[in-house]
Each structure stands twice: as structure tokens, then as C-alpha cells.
Amino acid sequence: MTIHIAIDCMGGDYGPSVTVPAALHFLHAHLDAELILVGQTGLIQYQLEKHKTLRSKSFSVHAASEVVAMDDPIEIALRKKKDSSMRIALSLVKAGQAHACVSAGNTGALMAISRYMLKTLAGIERPAFAAVMPHLSGGTTMLDLGANIDCSPRELLRFAEMGHALVSAIEGKEKPAIGLLNIGEEMTKGNETVKQAGELLRASTLNFYGNVEGNDIYKGVTDIIVCDGFAGNVALKTSEGLAKMLGDMIWQEFSRTLPSKVMAALAWPVLRRLKHRVDHRRYNGAALLGLRGLVIKSHGSADACAFEWAIKRGYDAIKNGIQERLARAVEENNGNSAARVLPIS
Amino acid sequence: MTIHIAIDCMGGDYGPSVTVPAALHFLHAHLDAELILVGQTGLIQYQLEKHKTLRSKSFSVHAASEVVAMDDPIEIALRKKKDSSMRIALSLVKAGQAHACVSAGNTGALMAISRYMLKTLAGIERPAFAAVMPHLSGGTTMLDLGANIDCSPRELLRFAEMGHALVSAIEGKEKPAIGLLNIGEEMTKGNETVKQAGELLRASTLNFYGNVEGNDIYKGVTDIIVCDGFAGNVALKTSEGLAKMLGDMIWQEFSRTLPSKVMAALAWPVLRRLKHRVDHRRYNGAALLGLRGLVIKSHGSADACAFEWAIKRGYDAIKNGIQERLARAVEENNGNSAARVLPIS
Numbered sequence: 245m246t247i248h249i250a251i252d253c254m255g256g257d258y259g260p261s262v263t264v265p266a267a268l269h270f271l272h273a274h275l276d277a278e279l280i281l282v283g284q285t286g287l288i289q290y291q292l293e294k295h296k297t298l299r300s301k302s303f304s305v306h307a308a309s310e311v312v313a314m315d316d317p318i319e320i321a322l323r324k325k326k327d328s329s330m331r332i333a334l335s336l337v338k339a340g341q342a343h344a345c346v347s348a349g350n351t352g353a354l355m356a357i358s359r360y361m362l363k364t365l366a367g368i369e370r371p372a373f374a375a376v377m378p379h380l381s382g383g384t385t386m387l388d389l390g391a392n393i394d395c396s397p398r399e400l401l402r403f404a405e406m407g408h409a410l411v412s413a414i415e416g417k418e419k420p421a422i423g424l425l426n427i428g429e430e431m432t433k434g435n436e437t438v439k440q441a442g443e444l445l446r447a448s449t450l451n452f453y454g455n456v457e458g459n460d461i462y463k464g465v466t467d468i469i470v471c472d473g474f475a476g477n478v479a480l481k482t483s484e485g486l487a488k489m490l491g492d493m494i495w496q497e498f499s500r501t502l503p504s505k506v507m508a509a510l511a512w513p514v515l516r517r518l519k520h521r522v523d524h525r526r527y528n529g530a531a532l533l534g535l536r537g538l539v540i541k542s543h544g545s546a547d548a549c550a551f552e553w554a555i556k557r558g559y560d561a562i563k564n565g566i567q568e569r570l571a572r573a574v575e576e577n578n579g580n581s582a583a584r585v586l587p588i589s
Numbered sequence: 590m591t592i593h594i595a596i597d598c599m600g601g602d603y604g605p606s607v608t609v610p611a612a613l614h615f616l617h618a619h620l621d622a623e624l625i626l627v628g629q630t631g632l633i634q635y636q637l638e639k640h641k642t643l644r645s646k647s648f649s650v651h652a653a654s655e656v657v658a659m660d661d662p663i664e665i666a667l668r669k670k671k672d673s674s675m676r677i678a679l680s681l682v683k684a685g686q687a688h689a690c691v692s693a694g695n696t697g698a699l700m701a702i703s704r705y706m707l708k709t710l711a712g713i714e715r716p717a718f719a720a721v722m723p724h725l726s727g728g729t730t731m732l733d734l735g736a737n738i739d740c741s742p743r744e745l746l747r748f749a750e751m752g753h754a755l756v757s758a759i760e761g762k763e764k765p766a767i768g769l770l771n772i773g774e775e776m777t778k779g780n781e782t783v784k785q786a787g788e789l790l791r792a793s794t795l796n797f798y799g800n801v802e803g804n805d806i807y808k809g810v811t812d813i814i815v816c817d818g819f820a821g822n823v824a825l826k827t828s829e830g831l832a833k834m835l836g837d838m839i840w841q842e843f844s845r846t847l848p849s850k851v852m853a854a855l856a857w858p859v860l861r862r863l864k865h866r867v868d869h870r871r872y873n874g875a876a877l878l879g880l881r882g883l884v885i886k887s888h889g890s891a892d893a894c895a896f897e898w899a900i901k902r903g904y905d906a907i908k909n910g911i912q913e914r915l916a917r918a919v920e921e922n923n924g925n926s927a928a929r930v931l932p933i934s
Contacts, residue, residue, distance in 0.1 A: 427822040458826030462834040477772040479827045481803030489807040497863045507856040514849045518842045
């Protein structure tokens with residue numbers, strides 16, 4: 245099967261100067277993929293010309309005259325810019341012309357337009373951003389990473405159900421363990437929302453481990469961690485900032501003196517592998533779960549390497565049939581858990 | 590001046606087996622300090638005997654028959670255990686026999702007993718945990734790190750005022766820059782509390798930078814970052830977890846094969862310095878600000894090295910006259926800002 249992905253070329257801090265070369269690079273490594281480059285054709289063509297050594301035949305350009313700016317209010321993006329690259333890329337998913345859409349654009353706008361264009365799965369009120377946070381022997385799937393600032397206990401339960409469906413689909417685990425992000429392990433910890441979510445999770449058929457703390461993300465204590473979008477975004481961004489600083493610190497130490505530079509040269513094979521492993525660009529791309537179509541959000545500040553990883557994230561999700569599996573699982577859970585959680589609104 | 594610090598020897602996951610050797614080690618490096626070891630004398634004496642090569646004359650043992658368990662409900666710790674090591678250590682601060690108290694005990698209990706025993710400074714309703722998060726060219730003072738789960742906009746303003754007083758006292762900066770932790774830089778981001786806190790901060794005489802995100806902690810964008818205790822604790826614990834994992838990853842890469850082990854041996858001087866810089870134990874110890882006395886909280890899981898850093902944190906704070914400066918600054922701010930923030934409750 246050919247994998248079709250619509251790329252919102254105008255999104256992100258750098259627009260086509262990042263998204264187009266990333267798309268071309270991606271195509272070179274993925275011969276069964278076809279990309280639809282959506283945006284202002286003049287700017288896209290300029291970048292295609294600039295990177296003509298990378299030219300591939302597996303793409304098409306789809307015109308969209310408007311651009312959702314990174315600071316556009318959601319209302320403007322949703323109601324006024326009906327020919328934005330973001331909206332057109334999403335409409336290709338809705339029309340079945342693309343299996344997924346990848347965008348580095350304005351998060352709030354992407355969330356709102358995705359919901360408006362694609363609609364949510366039955367029983368899901370608020371989609372959530374999910375991504376894998378790596379640890380030494382695998383990864384922890386974490387959601388929500390910033391789509392929803394305040395979440396009700398029932399929404400946190402929904403995130404757990406979606407995380408369960410995602411991880412069991414990708415990793416083939418029948419009963420992936422789910423943790424609830426909190427500021428202590430004890431059941432009495434946290435605010436009312438988190439405590440009630442804990443009760444709902446304990447009463448569910450999910451494999452609920454209990455409360456986890458920030459450090460547990462990188463210990464791999466559970467397969468999945470659920471949290472509201474504020475806490476999740478803080479954890480994600482803090483991690484990116486720290487990983488970048490520690491990476492810089494390694495190079496600072498190895499370039500401090502002439503002897504340390506010599507050591508760096510000698511240890512280069514190991515340092516290169518290390519650099520690759522800690523490169524946070526490799527973890528770029530969060531899936532917006534709970535919609536009737538697959539949407540991948542890249543960081544706004546992504547460079548071409550990072551944006552290519554976000555496209556790859558979409559490609560892998562399509563290959564794994566995530567959308568279909570998730571829809572099926574949510575539908576099944578929906579019937580079961582709706583009855584179960586009724587007592588708490 | 591001799592620095593007197595009361596040590597809650599029974600607190601933490603490991604009690605006297607960690608706190609006593611940490612205290613003895615600390616005394617060897619700080620000849621102007623005297624420590625009061627508070628707890629069950631038999632257990633303390635056993636550890637003193639075990640570490641007799643480290644014996645110093647600059648300590649005394651103060652008996653306390655009870656122990657606040659790490660999972661004791663706050664009510665039990667506060668109302669029932671009146672002879673706990675935590676409470677007795679705090680009473681020594683209250684009585685002026687110690688300049689500060691250091692504890693690795695139950696956070697909720699420490700917070701409650703500290704408030705009860707020492708009382709808050711005028712105008713401060715809720716003390717906050719503050720600590721320095723390191724970056725390449727210094728550190729960012731962050732509060733609250735877990736004392737208060739939900740915070741009102743006015744409490745976030747108070748944290749900013751306390752952070753201001755702390756950083757201007759320690760670093761001699763007249764107008765330290767203050768950031769508000771959020772999930773985007775724009776003023777429209779975040780929940781209602783954060784938005785209102787932003788308004789209060791903008792209207793204040795503080796040097797308010799605006800919203801910052803998790804990655805800004807490690808860029809050193811501002812001198813101070815304020816947030817509620819839930820988000821702060823997530824940022825702190827996530828950082829500890831990631832730093833530990835990346836440290837493990839470095840050793841994993843350098844011990845993977847015989848050639849990489851040889852490289853590690855060659856690069857050892859650099860790796861050792863790096864290991865020292867990224868060792869999160871060096872950042873152990875958060876000050877509980879806003880009380881009429883200095884309290885330092887160590888991680889419950891601290892080992893002797895980490896606990897010694899928490900004692901050092903208290904020692905430095907006393908040397909810098911933090912408590913007096915903070916009390917003075919809060920008093921001054923109190924008069925000014927109470928009038929200013931009245932419209933928003």
C-alpha cells in the first residue's frame with residue numbers, strides 16, 4: 245500500500261524552508277510513501293528548486309492561499325482562514341486522499357481545526373496529544389502533552405483508554421500498565437481531579453498501576469502515563485530543555501582544553517552514538533488522538549531533521565494501523581466505560 | 590559566628606543510616622558549624638559508633654522519641670506525634686537554638702508542622718518550596734516545587750515576591766527577572782489562574798518577563814520562575830529522572846564494548862568532571878520560604894551525599910542571611926502589594 249501524507253508546509257516557525265527539504269529527505273528513505281505538499285505554491289516551488297538534488301517523484305503540490313500564523317487567535321484560524329494550508333491539509337485527510345496530516349503550526353488552531361474538520365471519535369470529547377518519552381529499555385507513552393489545559397477525571401480516564409489502545413496496538417501488549425502523573429505515590433496525594441481520576445482508573449478494567457511521579461517517566465515504571473495538558477506540556481518542555489543543556493554540557497566539557505579535545509577525538513565513535521541517542525529531534529511528533537483521522541503535530545521550532553521525524557511518526561502510525569485500531573478500541577471501551585463512570589460526572 | 594543547624598535524623602527513606610554519616614561528613618568540611626542531631630538516641634548512637642572515624646566534636650544529640658513515617662497522614666504527624674524528631678528539630682529553630690532545620694521527612698507533615706511551629710511571615714499564607722535549577726551559566730530559582738498543589742493568582746504573586754527577595758539577597762541583583770511557567774509564551778495561554786497571575790505580575794513593581802515554558806528553566810531566560818506546586822514538582826522530578834537516565838546512558842555507551850571502555854578510560858578526567866556536573870544529588874535541598882524560620886527539605890530518597898548537600902544548602906542560606914533579608918523584603922512588599930492586588934481576590 246502507498247502511504248499518503250498531507251504536509252502543512254506553511255506551519256512552524258520556519259515554514260517551507262524547513263518542511264519542504266524535510267519532506268524530500270523523508271521521501272528518499274521511504275519509497276512507499278507519497279507526500280502532498282500543501283501551501284503557497286510559489287514558496288513551495290522556490291524550496292523545491294533550491295533542493296533539487298533531493299527531488300523525488302513521489303510528491304504533489306496542493307495549493308492553499310492562506311497561512312495560519314503561530315500567534316493567530318483560534319477564532320481567526322478557524323473562521324476566517326478557510327483556505328489555510330493547515331485546513332486544506334486536514335481536508336485531504338477527511339476526504340480520504342491522505343492517511344494523515346503532519347503540521348508544525350499553531351497548536352491551538354491545529355487542535356480546533358482538526359476537531360472541526362475531522363470530528364472526534366464517539367465518546368471522545370477532547371482529543372489529546374500523545375508521544376513516546378524514551379527510557380533505557382523502551383519508551384513511555386504520555387498523554388496529554390498540551391491539547392487540554394484543564395481536564396476532568398473522566399477525561400483523564402479517556403486518555404488512559406486511548407493510551408491503552410495505542411500501546412496495545414503498537415507494542416502488542418495485552419494489558420499495558422497505566423500510571424497517573426501526580427506529586428507523590430500515595431493515593432491521598434494530588435488535587436481533587438487527580439484523586440477522582442485515580443478512583444475511576446482503579447474501578448476500570450484497565451491495568452492501573454497507581455500514581456507515578458515525574459522521574460518515573462524515564463524509569464519506564466509504566467507503559468503509559470496520563471496527565472492533563474498543562475502538567476504534560478511542562479514535563480515535555482522541561483525534558484527538552486534539560487536534554488539540550490546536558491548535550492551542550494557534554495560538548496563544553498570535551499572542548500574545554502586541548503587535552504579534552506584530544507579525548508573527544510579519541511572517544512568520537514562513542515560520543516557520536518550518544519549524541520544520536522540524546523538528540524531530542526528524534527522524538528519530535530505527537531499524535532493528536534481521538535479524532536476520526538490521524539494528525540501529527542510537530543514542534544513549531546522544528547528544524548528539517550526534527551520535522552522529518554514527525555513525518556516518520558505519521559508514516560509509522562499509518563503502517564501500524566493506529567487510527568483503525570484506536571477507533572475500534574475506543575468504540576469498545578466507550579460502551580463499557582460509559583456505564584461504569586456515570587456516577588462521577 | 591557559629592552556624593547551628595538542627596537535623597531531623599529520623600526523616601527520609603533511610604533515617605539515621607543516611608542522615609548521621611551525612612552530618613559527620615558535613616562537619617569535617619565546615620568547621621564553623623555545629624549540628625544538633627535530633628531523633629531516637631539509640632539509633633543515632635549506633636550510627637555514630639559505626640562512623641567513628643568521622644567523629645567530630647561539633648555536634649550534640651537531642652532526644653526525640655517519635656518518628657513521622659513517610660506515609661503518616663498530616664493530622665497524625667501534627668496532632669499525635671508531639672515528640673517526633675521533625676517537630677523537635679523545628680522547635681529548636683523556634684527557640685532560637687538552631688538557625689535552621691534540615692529534614693528529609695514526609696513533605697506534607699514538614700510543611701504542616703513548620704507552619705504550626707514557626708508561623709508564616711506577615712502577609713504570607715502559604716510557604717513555598719524554592720530551589721535552584723542549574724543552567725550553563727548559573728541557575729534559575731524556581732518556586733513552588735510542591736508545597737501547594739492549587740494556587741490562587743495572588744499566591745503566585747507572593748511566590749514571585751519571595752523569589753525576588755531571595756535572588757536579590759543571594760545574587761545581589763537589584764531587579765531579577767521573573768517568569769511565569771506556562772504552556773506557551775503568549776499572554777492568552779494557560780488556565781484562568783495563570784492568566785490572572787500574569788496580570789497581577791504585570792501590574793506589580795517586579796521585573797516581570799512574561800510567560801516561560803519548561804525548556805526556559807534550563808536556558809536561564811529568567812532568574813526566577815514561579816508556578817504552582819503541582820507543575821513545579823512535575824518539572825523538578827521529571828528533570829531528576831531525565832538527568833539520571835542520561836547519566837546512565839553515558840556510562841552504558843562507554844561500557845558497551847572493549848574499545849569503548851578503553852575510550853572511557855582515556856576520557857576519564859572529562860567524564861569524571863561531567864559526572865560531577867550532572868549529579869542531581871548536588872542540587873538536593875529546597876528552602877521552605879515564607880516562614881519565621883529557615884527550613885530545608887531534602888529528598889526523601891536522598892543518600893548521604895545528597896543529604897549533605899541539603900545541609901550545605903541550609904548552611905549557605907544562613908551565611909547569606911536569607912531568613913532576615915526575606916522577612917524584611919516580604920514585610921516591605923506586603924505593605925506595597927496588599928493595596929495593589931486588592932481588586933483580585
